[in-house]
Amino acid sequence: MTDPLVVDAGRATDPMVDRSPAAIPITRRQVLQLGVAALPCLAGSTALYGWMSGLVNQPTAPVDPIVASYDPTAHRWAFVVDARACIGCGQCVVACKQENGVPFDEEHTRTWVERHAITEDGVLFTDAPDAGIHGFPPGSVAPGPDPKAVETTQFVPRLCMQCENSPCTAVCPVGATYRTADGVILVDEERCIGCGYCVVACPYGARYLVPAGARTPTGVAGVADKCTFCYHRITRGREPACVEICPVGARLCGDLNDRDSNVSTILRDEPTRVMKPQLGTIPRVHYLGLEGESV
Amino acid sequence: MLVRLSSHALVADPRVVLRVIRDEAVATPRSLRAWYGLLGILVLVGAIGAVRALFPGDKGVATTPTVEWGLLIVAYVFFAITTSGLCLASSLGTVFGIDRFRPLEKRHAILAVLCLVTAFGVIALDLHYPVRMVFGAALNPTLSSPMWWMGVFYGIYLCFLLTEVWSIFWHHERIHSIACLLSSAMAVIAPSTLGAVFGVLAARPYWSGVFTPILMVASALLAGTALLGVVFYVVARLHLAGFERAGVLAVPAIRSVLIIALVFVAALVAGQIIVGLTATDPGLSAATNALISGPLAAQFVGVRVIVGLVAPLAILLVPLTSGARGVLAAGGLALVGVFADRLTFVSAGQIAPATATSGVVSAPYASYTPSLVEVGILVGAIGFVALLYTLAERYLDLRESEVHIGFSLPLRVGGLWSPRTVADAPAEISPTITIDQVAGAPAATNDAPPDELPVEVPVPSAGEVAADEPSFDDAEPETEPVAATGDEPDIASTDALVEVADADGQPPGPASGEVGPVPVALDVAVAEPSVTPPAPAAPRDAPPSAEDAP
Numbered sequence: 001m002t003d004p005l006v007v008d009a010g011r012a013t014d015p016m017v018d019r020s021p022a023a024i025p026i027t028r029r030q031v032l033q034l035g036v037a038a039l040p041c042l043a044g045s046t047a048l049y050g051w052m053s054g055l056v057n058q059p060t061a062p063v064d065p066i067v068a069s070y071d072p073t074a075h076r077w078a079f080v081v082d083a084r085a086c087i088g089c090g091q092c093v094v095a096c097k098q099e100n101g102v103p104f105d106e107e108h109t110r111t112w113v114e115r116h117a118i119t120e121d122g123v124l125f126t127d128a129p130d131a132g133i134h135g136f137p138p139g140s141v142a143p144g145p146d147p148k149a150v151e152t153t154q155f156v157p158r159l160c161m162q163c164e165n166s167p168c169t170a171v172c173p174v175g176a177t178y179r180t181a182d183g184v185i186l187v188d189e190e191r192c193i194g195c196g197y198c199v200v201a202c203p204y205g206a207r208y209l210v211p212a213g214a215r216t217p218t219g220v221a222g223v224a225d226k227c228t229f230c231y232h233r234i235t236r237g238r239e240p241a242c243v244e245i246c247p248v249g250a251r252l253c254g255d256l257n258d259r260d261s262n263v264s265t266i267l268r269d270e271p272t273r274v275m276k277p278q279l280g281t282i283p284r285v286h287y288l289g290l291e292g293e294s295v
Numbered sequence: 296m297l298v299r300l301s302s303h304a305l306v307a308d309p310r311v312v313l314r315v316i317r318d319e320a321v322a323t324p325r326s327l328r329a330w331y332g333l334l335g336i337l338v339l340v341g342a343i344g345a346v347r348a349l350f351p352g353d354k355g356v357a358t359t360p361t362v363e364w365g366l367l368i369v370a371y372v373f374f375a376i377t378t379s380g381l382c383l384a385s386s387l388g389t390v391f392g393i394d395r396f397r398p399l400e401k402r403h404a405i406l407a408v409l410c411l412v413t414a415f416g417v418i419a420l421d422l423h424y425p426v427r428m429v430f431g432a433a434l435n436p437t438l439s440s441p442m443w444w445m446g447v448f449y450g451i452y453l454c455f456l457l458t459e460v461w462s463i464f465w466h467h468e469r470i471h472s473i474a475c476l477l478s479s480a481m482a483v484i485a486p487s488t489l490g491a492v493f494g495v496l497a498a499r500p501y502w503s504g505v506f507t508p509i510l511m512v513a514s515a516l517l518a519g520t521a522l523l524g525v526v527f528y529v530v531a532r533l534h535l536a537g538f539e540r541a542g543v544l545a546v547p548a549i550r551s552v553l554i555i556a557l558v559f560v561a562a563l564v565a566g567q568i569i570v571g572l573t574a575t576d577p578g579l580s581a582a583t584n585a586l587i588s589g590p591l592a593a594q595f596v597g598v599r600v601i602v603g604l605v606a607p608l609a610i611l612l613v614p615l616t617s618g619a620r621g622v623l624a625a626g627g628l629a630l631v632g633v634f635a636d637r638l639t640f641v642s643a644g645q646i647a648p649a650t651a652t653s654g655v656v657s658a659p660y661a662s663y664t665p666s667l668v669e670v671g672i673l674v675g676a677i678g679f680v681a682l683l684y685t686l687a688e689r690y691l692d693l694r695e696s697e698v699h700i701g702f703s704l705p706l707r708v709g710g711l712w713s714p715r716t717v718a719d720a721p722a723e724i725s726p727t728i729t730i731d732q733v734a735g736a737p738a739a740t741n742d743a744p745p746d747e748l749p750v751e752v753p754v755p756s757a758g759e760v761a762a763d764e765p766s767f768d769d770a771e772p773e774t775e776p777v778a779a780t781g782d783e784p785d786i787a788s789t790d791a792l793v794e795v796a797d798a799d800g801q802p803p804g805p806a807s808g809e810v811g812p813v814p815v816a817l818d819v820a821v822a823e824p825s826v827t828p829p830a831p832a833a834p835r836d837a838p839p840s841a842e843d844a845p
Contacts, residue, residue: 107359107360107361108360167496167497167498170439170440170495171439171440171441171442171495171496172437172440173428173431173432173437173440173442173443173446174427174428174431174432174435174437174443175431175435175436175437176431191427191431191435192423192424192427193422193423193424193425193427193428193431194351194352194422194423194424195421195422195423195428195442196358196363196364197440197442197492199360199363200363200364200496200498200499200644200645201496201498201499202498203497203498204498205360205361205648207360208360208363209352209360209363209423210352211352211353212350212351212352212353213352213353214352220351221351221352221353221423222351222352222354222423222424223351223423223424279497279498280497
């Protein structure tokens with residue numbers, strides 16, 4: 001049966017014909033033709049590469065939040081949370097969500113408030129109903145299904161630690177998340193591929209992928225997002241939204257290059273702790289009065 | 296309109312193409328059409344899921360910031376390690392020249408390419424911006440990211456695999472040897488880098504550590520071997536191309552490797568659990584407890600350990616069930632086990648949340664149930680691989696190639712490796728000799744109990760092949776004249792015939808007196824010189840010992 005798809009060119013059935021590649025003559029004319037054909041291909045691919053480079057190689061930091069007069073190398077931002085002062089009202093969470101267009105649910109949040117309850121046998125229980133947006137209603141219980149006597153309770157505001165040795169920037173395959181010269185870690189929304197690697201790499205659970213419909217400033221869904229210390233505010237000389245709203249002054253943000261700033265003073269004079277120091281991430285968020293071992 | 300390809304011209308007239316497709320559809324057996332239909336439905340389901348998953352930020356997946364990596368990552372890892380495992384398993388034949396693994400050559404390469412392409416497709420659907428990944432990885436490489444290296448290594452692996460496929464079908468022996476060696480090396484490097492993607496995460500104690508890449512490579516070997524076991528049982532059962540040696544040699548060989556891989560993985564899993572149970576790290580303890588007695592216990596203990604490790608090992612080790620059907624059952628169960636393994640691995644790493652935002656009490660277990668979109672994409676991916684592989688099995692020549700025996704580059708060790716092509720072989724050397732015999736190892740068929748495969752895979756005459764109901768080839772007459780066939784692979788096998796005849800000065804067949812009674816397929820070739828046999832009549836294709844002969 002002859003296959004109608006194939007028209008035999010005459011050589012295939014002749015066993016005397018050498019069909020090895022070496023036996024097929026290549027003329028100088030064919031080589032020249034190939035060269036001539038390759039030239040526009042080369043030129044085209046070079047142009048395409050240039051166009052793509054311009055497309056992808058955006059400036060490292062988004063231009064928008066940085067004012068022209070701001071010099072990142074002149075600042076070293078740090079954050080202090082006073083766990084003794086926090087009353088768990090959740091206004092910081094609301095302010096952050098409104099300021100940064102973060103969805104009003106508990107899973108997508110740049111900052112949240114946990115309640116740490118340490119029982120008499122030293123076990124730490126944590127809870128954060130609705131990420132602390134509505135505070136902590138009296139009915140909620142901390143010590144779990146088998147309540148034990150609670151010895152200590154405190155509210156612990158959480159946010160991105162802006163680690164100096166940050167796992168998120170190390171693992172991002174395309175360099176979309178990066179650390180600025182002043183120590184804040186940002187995400188380039190035009191470069192992020194939405195793989196979620198930084199989300200699983202963060203030991204502090206501070207990252208999420210923006211869901212569709214979120215009112216982010218740029219409205220880009222599917223990219224990683226996290227606390228930036230309200231970078232668009234601190235670069236303009238203002239305080240982060242959560243710091244500004246806190247009624248008891250439990251949140252402080254300042255410049256370590258300024259020896260007289262509030263955070264410099266506290267870090268110099270008072271005992272502070274960081275979370276998960278054993279991981280060696282060197283967080284820039286320090287806690288005053290944080291209790292319990294497993295944090 | 297003609298499209299010239301090598302020494303052939305393909306007709307590109309749509310009417311002719313449509314007519315040929317219609318004729319082909321009519322000629323396709325009903326059982327095969329039903330199989331196509333089933334796979335087509337699976338692919339359609341996957342396509343619907345894929346379209347749904349195209350929208351950034353709203354992909355219809357059930358992942359949350361707490362469990363950011365879900366079923367699509369599991370599916371990607373599964374296909375990515377399976378493609379590596381296919382290469383690892385077949386490297387015993389393609390790189391180390393062990394003759395009984397040679398029937399794996401073409402099928403492993405095609406399956407590996409299909410699995411890898413599927414893995415890339417699944418990960419592209421998981422990403423919110425896959426196109427950015429291609430440009431971003433090329434223009435902004437982040438050398439500190441294992442994910443970047445993983446992409447690079449799997450990309451290189453794909454190139455090597457494609458070269459391997461091209462060289463084996465187009466008969467470039469030296470290129471094929473190099474491509475096999477390089478792709479086998481990449482089959483170790485790529486999954487271990489995939490393991491490193493998880494292993495570098497100090498934030499996830501269950502994933503973290505150097506143990507993860509080793510487990511990933513071991514799982515790769517197990518998955519690849521198990522898949523080949525399933526495929527080769529089907530090849531032998533349905534009498535597909537080259538089924539004689541596939542049944543006699545490849546299935547028992549795969550059984551041996553499958554046992555080794557199962558024991559290897561079982562030891563690693565046991566070690567992982569012991570480490571987890573004795574750990575002081577709260578995250579690792581929580582994950583291990585979740586696996587042993589928590590929400591993942593059914594998946595881990597039930598599916599991963601009992602169904603995926605204990606049952607296949609028992610099937611393969613008990614003499615009563617260790618036949619070819621046992622290899623099929625064990626391979627299938629081991630594949631399920633590897634998938635469950637990757638599922639529990641990805642889940643367990645995220646089950647102890649880093650924060651309390653999603654839970655109420657301390658050490659709450661994060662919960663995740665895949666959405667229909669994710670399940671649909673997984674089902675579609677499996678259907679995609681099966682459909683394309685079925686087409687390859689039907690329309691490509693997957694008989695053993697004469698391209699090479701083992702690795703013929705400077706890696707010759709004394710006289711142990713003596714690579715010869717058939718054309719080079721002197722007439723006085725028995726064409727049935729195997730590398731194993733040269734190396735002093737027992738003959739390949741010693742591993743195949745003679746009473747086993749004739750039961751499972753009776754070697755029929757050519758007439759029986761054509762009349763066999765489940766055969767994919769039953770619509771294609773075996774007596775097709777050479778002059779009428781035109782596709783490349785047939786020409787390739789004709790090459791082998793010509794070369795043998797040239798080398799010996801004799802027509803192909805049992806020229807040497809040392810050869811035992813020849814197999815039936817060879818008899819056909821000798822008895823009917825005007826007929827092209829279905830399998831290449833090259834002497835090495837003969838079952839290699841006299842013990843098999845009647």
